Amino acid sequence: MKRSFETLKSEHFFDEEFPLYVNRATETFQVPFHNHDFIEFAYVAEGSGFHHIDGEVSEAAKGQLVFIPIGASHVFRPASTNPDKMSLIVYNCLFSPHLLDKFSGFATDPALLVDLRLMRDGEVPSFTLQDSDDAIGKLFLQLHREHSLPRQATKDFQCSLLLQLLIVVLRARMGTATAANARKFDRFDQLLAYTDNHLSEALTLSHLAQVSQWSERHLQRLFRRHTDQPYHLYLQSARIRRSCELLRHTPLKISVIAEEVGYKDIASFLSAFKKHAGATPSAYRKAASANCNT
Incomplete structure (x- = not known):
């Protein structure tokens, strides 16, 4: 046929x-x-x-x-x-x-x-x-x-x-770069992507050391050198950034969003969010909705 x-x-x-x-x-x-x-x-x-x-x-x-x-x-x-x-x-x-x-x-x-x-x-x-x-x-x-x-x-x-x-x-x-520095950058970039894709989990530096096969001390140096932040601040920023996306684009409850980005304690989430975003999650969502409707 x-x-x-x-x-x-x-x-x-x-x-x-x-x-x-x-x-x-x-x-x-x-x-x-x-x-x-x-x-x-x-x-x-x-x-x-x-x-x-x-x-x-x-x-x-x-x-x-x-x-x-x-x-x-x-x-x-x-x-x-x-x-x-x-x-x-x-x-x-x-x-x-x-x-x-x-x-x-x-x-x-x-x-x-x-x-x-x-x-x-x-x-x-x-x-x-x-x-x-x-x-x-x-x-x-x-x-x-x-x-x-x-x-x-x-x-x-x-x-x-x-x-x-x-x-x-x-x-x-x-594929894999031939230069040692390029390979290192690729590995670290993959580690950043891994972090961003597993924000709901307990992402300790010890866990990332196992994933990357780098020592915790070396990882701290890499985060400071390539993100201009220590690891714990990078992780906090990534979690708040993701929570902002969820607040803008989903109707999920704030407590659910907190868990989705790795916060088991809602009070800790609210405190970190206001520090980074300059507003509470509910106020941020309301402002984002108003901007979309204008």
């Missing part, structure tokens, strides 16, 4: 002034195989399934980023025909190669400039990366939110997010 096939054109997604488009799609078996005259990054946000590209099939799982160059024939398929049993939700970031020329106009890193040129010229084949620390997922969430809810200077902001995505992808593709 001959399968259906489509070529997707830029004019169906981009306006004349801004060649960038972002959406969040639930994949089905009705979507035909297709290629396109633009570049695409696809990010698996939820569920699992399969990705068919240029005659090959690979598993698609949460946290995967797929690069699809111009002309590549591909399609995502969920693992089941029953969406209640298993869904596959993918963020798609589509952009014109002309955007890469703009980025090349002010980028300075030699490796980045080469990657932008090769990607623009169609010399980078399709590839898949695993988002190990959710850095890519957060960028896609921001891209989608900014594209769906445009505000002042939204096109510039979306371009800056896409450039960040290209840099994060470049770093991941380059």
Whole structure:
């Protein structure tokens, strides 16, 4: 049986002034195989399934980023025909190669400039990366939110997010750096990401020493050198920053938010929050809600 096939054109997604488009799609078996005259990054946000590209099939799982160059024939398929049993939700970031020329106009890193040129010229084949620390997922969430809810200077902001995505992808593709200092920075950056992703837990310095295989004394030096804070203040700031996000974007009770960011004692949370945010959590939430409605 001959399968259906489509070529997707830029004019169906981009306006004349801004060649960038972002959406969040639930994949089905009705979507035909297709290629396109633009570049695409696809990010698996939820569920699992399969990705068919240029005659090959690979598993698609949460946290995967797929690069699809111009002309590549591909399609995502969920693992089941029953969406209640298993869904596959993918963020798609589509952009014109002309955007890469703009980025090349002010980028300075030699490796980045080469990657932008090769990607623009169609010399980078399709590839898949695993988002190990959710850095890519957060960028896609921001891209989608900014594209769906445009505000002042939204096109510039979306371009800056896409450039960040290209840099994060470049770093991941380059793999482990050869220089000892670069390896150390990568390890410490991963430790910061681990901390940010486990704020609800008891993140003692002793625990981080086990995770990182660095001594507690060395970790203290690294935090002071690279965050300009001792560890306990960095952790407190990260927890309050996360609680602010939850207050702005969720209806969770303040006591629940306190537990979500690692405070078992509500009084300690209230004291730390007011010190860092300059207001109580309830006052902060009220002010944030008022700003959104103006």
